[in-house]
Each structure stands twice: as structure tokens, then as C-alpha cells.
Amino acid sequence: MDSHRGQWPIAAGLALLMLGELVLMDGLRSAGALVWLLSVPPCIAAVASFKSRDFAIPVTVASIFVSSFVIRLFHVNMPTILSPLTIAETAACLVLTAVIVREEPRRAATWSVGWLMAVSFFAAIVRDNWISGSNYNEMLGSLVLGFGAVGVGLYFRARDTESGRLIAAAVTDAQKEERIALARELHDVVAHHVTGMLVQAQAALEVSDDDPKAAHRLLPGIVRSGTEALGAMRRMVGTLRQGENEIATTDLAADVIATVERTRELGFETRLRIDLPDEVPPELGRSVLRLVQESLTNVHKHAQSPTMIDVEISRTPQNALRVVVADDGQPHELNQGGYGLVGMRERVDLLGGLFSAGPRENGWQVLAELPLEGSK
Numbered sequence: 286m287d288s289h290r291g292q293w294p295i296a297a298g299l300a301l302l303m304l305g306e307l308v309l310m311d312g313l314r315s316a317g318a319l320v321w322l323l324s325v326p327p328c329i330a331a332v333a334s335f336k337s338r339d340f341a342i343p344v345t346v347a348s349i350f351v352s353s354f355v356i357r358l359f360h361v362n363m364p365t366i367l368s369p370l371t372i373a374e375t376a377a378c379l380v381l382t383a384v385i386v387r388e389e390p391r392r393a394a395t396w397s398v399g400w401l402m403a404v405s406f407f408a409a410i411v412r413d414n415w416i417s418g419s420n421y422n423e424m425l426g427s428l429v430l431g432f433g434a435v436g437v438g439l440y441f442r443a444r445d446t447e448s449g450r451l452i453a454a455a456v457t458d459a460q461k462e463e464r465i466a467l468a469r470e471l472h473d474v475v476a477h478h479v480t481g482m483l484v485q486a487q488a489a490l491e492v493s494d495d496d497p498k499a500a501h502r503l504l505p506g507i508v509r510s511g512t513e514a515l516g517a518m519r520r521m522v523g524t525l526r527q528g529e530n531e532i533a534t535t536d537l538a539a540d541v542i543a544t545v546e547r548t549r550e551l552g553f554e555t556r557l558r559i560d561l562p563d564e565v566p567p568e569l570g571r572s573v574l575r576l577v578q579e580s581l582t583n584v585h586k587h588a589q590s591p592t593m594i595d596v597e598i599s600r601t602p603q604n605a606l607r608v609v610v611a612d613d614g615q616p617h618e619l620n621q622g623g624y625g626l627v628g629m630r631e632r633v634d635l636l637g638g639l640f641s642a643g644p645r646e647n648g649w650q651v652l653a654e655l656p657l658e659g660s661k
Contacts, residue, residue, distance in 0.1 A: 317361050561600065562657065583649075584610070
């Protein structure tokens with residue numbers, strides 16, 4: 286009973302019922318025609334209730350109230366089934382009951398259903414002495430129909446509540462994923478450049494008194510790192526404002542070489558080995574680049590006196606890209622986890638790869654294998 290798709294089939298069903306009543310009527314006398322016409326407003330109200338219920342109950346109650354007097358006054362014989370109301374009126378009231386119980390607040394739904402019950406009870410008394418005639422089977426049938434309509438409304442109400450809960454949970458999860466992705470990019474990209482600026486600035490401070498020219502030579506690197514950090518921030522702001530996709534690397538080898546060169550400029554001896562397939566998917570390449578950047582950032586921040594950093598990117602026999610970043614420095618006591626390692630693990634998990642990071646015999650190593658086919 287979807288609020289949009291269920292409207293027109295019910296409208297067609299009510300129209301067929303009214304047409305059937307017209308065929309079953311014993312002659313289209315003026316009073317009978319009036320009663321038949323008075324069943325039109327409840328049917329219209331039932332169809333309109335899928336979108337608006339402001340006047341559905343008043344219109345239906347007034348129409349049944351007036352038609353009851355017409356039937357009693359002119360002794361009109363109208364076909365009924367398990368109800369003091371006409372077939373079309375009964376169907377319209379059942380639809381109204383189900384829709385109102387589903388859509389309206391509990392208090393408003395209770396009052397609306399109460400009004401429908403009251404006018405039906407009124408019709409049972411006025412139209413044909415229905416109650417005084419001890420038509421117990423008819424009374425029981427009316428109760429069954431009424432409770433059935435309420436049950437249908439409650440069922441769809443519960444289903445809508447559950448659907449709303451699932452949608453809210455999905456939205457919350459999506460927002461959480463967006464926050465995690467943003468935090469990961471801030472940590473992996475911006476922090477990488479800021480760390481480079483910090484290392485160069487510290488080096489400049491160390492030598493500024495003894496060798497001002499050496500300090501001056503470090504300034505271009507600081508400016509370049511700041512510019513790259515600003516560019517990364519602007520790209521992320523553009524993504525948030527306009528919903529643009531994050532720019533993926535189109536030349537993985539060149540980007541990795543540039544990252545390693547920046548590490549060398551900071552005074553870290555770095556050895557690079559790259560063996561890439563002819564084509565690397567841009568999204569996979571971006572993740573590989575982020576892994577290298579974050580791993581080198583961790584070396585800058587946490588490794589004590591490293592003499593050599595090894596960066597290796599190669600293709601495995603299992604058709605995956607293997608990324609290894611290792612250093613021979615003594616791991617800092619804080620280098621036991623944190624957001625950087627969490628972000629790298631999340632990147633690898635999203636692509637269905639394998640990830641490990643931890644101390645080795647001499648230094649620290651980050652190892653990742655990313656399938657070239659994508660996430661599995």
C-alpha cells in the first residue's frame with residue numbers, strides 16, 4: 286500500500302464497486318440515485334487520503350449521515366455485505382481506516398477511526414433497524430472487517446517505522462564513512478606535507494646560527510610543501526562543497542618518485558624500486574600513493590636515526606601490487622599504532638587487500654598487497 290503506487294488501483298476498485306451497485310439497484314429512482322451519488326464523496330475521500338487527509342473524515346461522516354436519512358425516509362434498498370453501509374461506502378471506510386492508522390499520529394488516528402465507527406453505528410440504527418433486527422452475523426462480519434482494516438494499517442505502520450529506521454541507520458553509516466574518508470585524507474595527504482614542512486623548519490633552526498645559507502636553502506622546500514598542503518586542502522574543500530570525486534593519480538610512478546624526492550630533500554637516504562604493470566587503475570594508484578606517503582610520514586615522525594629507507598612497489602605472481610616501505614631506524618615508543626596505521630589498513634581493506642605493519646629485526650616495515658582487479 287505505497288502512498289503513490291497504491292492510490293490508483295484502489296481508485297479503480299472503488300469505481301468498479303460503484304458501477305456494480307448501479308447495476309444491482311432495483312431501478313434508478315430519484316432517491317436511489319441520490320443515495321448512490323452520496324457514496325461518491327467517501328470513495329473520493331478514500332483515494333485522496335493517500336496524499337491528504339485534512340477533510341477525508343468530515344466528508345465521509347457527513348455523506349454517510351445524510352445518506353442514512355435519505356435511505357430511511359424513502360425506504361431505499363441498497364446492496365450491502367457484512368455492513369450497514371453500501372458496498373462502496375464499506376470499502377471506502379476500510380481504505381480510510383487502514384490509511385489513517387498507517388499515516389496519522391496515534392491520537393488523531395484513534396479519533397478518526399472512532400468517528401467512522403460512530404457514523405457506521407448510526408447508519409446501522411437508522412437505515413434498516415439493522416441492530417434491532419438481531420443480525421448477529423452481520424455485526425460480527427462488520428467487526429471483523431473493521432479490525433482487519435486496523436490490523437492492515439498497523440502492519441504498514443510498523444513496516445514504515447522499520448524502513449525509516451533502516452534508512453536513518455544507512456544515512457548515519459554513510460555520514461560516518463564520509464567522515465572517516467575525510468579524516469583519512471587529512472591525515473595521509475595534508476599531514477604528509479605539514480610533516481615535511483616541520484622537519485625542514487627544524488633543520489633550518491638547527492643550522493641557522495652556524496650556517497645561515499644552509500637554512501636559506503631549506504626555505505624553498507618549506508614553501509613547496511606548504512603550497513602542496515594548501516592545494517590538497519582546496520581539493521578536499523571542493524569535494525565537500527561540490528560533491529566532486531577525489532582526484533586519482535594518473536601517473537603512479539611519477540607521483541611516487543616525487544614523494545621519495547621530497548623525503549630525500551629532508552635528509553633521509555631513500556632507495557626506490559618500482560616495477561609496475563603497463564596499466565594501473567587510477568583509484569588503485571591513489572591508494573598505493575597514499576600508503577607510500579603515510580609510511581614515509583611515519584618514518585619522518587617516529588623513526589630514530591634511520592640511515593636508509595627502502596620503498597618498493599612491484600607486481601606479485603598473484604596479480605597484485607606489493608607495497609613495502611621499510612627503514613632501519615629504531616621505532617619510537619609512540620609508533621605502535623594511531624590514525625595513520627588505521628587509515629592505511631582501511632584503504633587496503635576497501636580494496637580487498639592484505640596489510641601488515643610493525644617492527645622488524647632492524648627498524649620498522651609497512652607491507653601491503655592490493656589486487657589489481659579491485660575490491661573483492
